[in-house]
Amino acid sequence: MTASRILYVGVKRVVGGVLLLWAGHFLISVGALLMYTTVWPPVTGVQLQRAAEAWWADAEYTRRYEPVSAEMISAHLPHAIIAAEDGRFYEHHGIDWEALQEVRSEYAQGGELRGASTITQQLVKNLFFTTHRSYVRKVMEIPLAYAADLVLTKDRIVHLYANVVEWGPGIYGAEAAAQYHFGIAAKRLTRNQSAGLAACLPAPLTRRPSYMTRYTRIIERRMAQHGW
Template identity: 50%
Template sequence: MAARRKAKAPSRWRWLWSPVKWATVALLGYLLACTLLLVAYRWVDPPITTVQIQRYAEAAVAGEPFALQYAPVSEAEQDADARHAVVASEDARFYTHHGFDAVELRAAYEEARAGGGMRGASTLTQQLVKNLFLTTHRSWLRKGLELPLTVLAEWILPKDRILTLYLNSAEMGRGVFGLEAAARHHYGRSASELTRDQAARLAAILPAPLERRPQDMSRTSSRIQTRMRQMGW
């Protein structure tokens, strides 16, 4: 009788074990696919990103037209001031951390404890993997996936390549993705021809690219340029 009960015991958990097993397999498969793509992205640019797909889907659901402006360029074709402006404004310790900025995380935590609400503390690497493989929707699932993807990106990609990929994939207006497309859309010139002020203004819209416009970013642009000088740029 006891042996019969032992034999039946595993079947009680089969309904739970099967979904957990397949969810684990799906997660590992997803991470493996992302790993292979990151290896490829050391040398080639993504043909499309998940955030771009998200914007296509949102426009389709709303019944609105959507024109994608996306033109990835090499590091040499990205204005140096634009690269510096983005680091200065978005992730000042980009070249010294390993994907997560402990100083910013601690500051965000202390601010939240003081009742100031949660503010972003994502590094450029975290923002890159969100752009490439996730969506802009905030959820615990996205944050959970962001952690291993950030570790993988830092392990596979050199820092300068991470910055290049970020500047090629970042959303900078409705349907506008990447520095080259943004430079042409907002200023009618290529990414390599941006002035220092224009570069800082484009960096200033990154936290809210669908709401902000470069021409309205004079004060923020000035602060970014001051920070650039303080960092030796």
């Protein structure tokens, strides 16, 4: 067998293995999404990431994760999350191609590169991936975001997201966040407190609602524009 033939066979096997791993991950993730139509995730990819990081750094880590039903979360919080993270949440099917085009246009005109991930994409990232940025993860998110939009209702998506997203060191979900930041249950969150929590989502390990007053007001204005 020639060297070029050996190289060809080797590359073919590597590519085939990668595709097989991707297909396996996709099928397992879709199966999990089907279960999450009625149950809460026992653990997420981001939670496992934080535990591994703490173990590697020999640092203390405590997970506070208390998923609760939609009735136990203030209606202001999902509204604030949508206003802050994905204004066209109810209009797209998992990927907001219009927002992506806007980001590309702004960047081409010299603007700063910003994210355009939908709530559905962020949910998929939290559930099945980590916070590490990579093109591979972004590509894998796309079919899973469409699958999540197909399998789950919009309300279930936003409430799942509110229940698993990171809101501080070891703080996951609305109930733990409300208790950690305000000392109250998630059901008692006010409109302003909900907007404050939503303002922390781009950088939950460093932001606190009390420091985000300007962005909180912006989110509240967006909520009002939506009629909330």
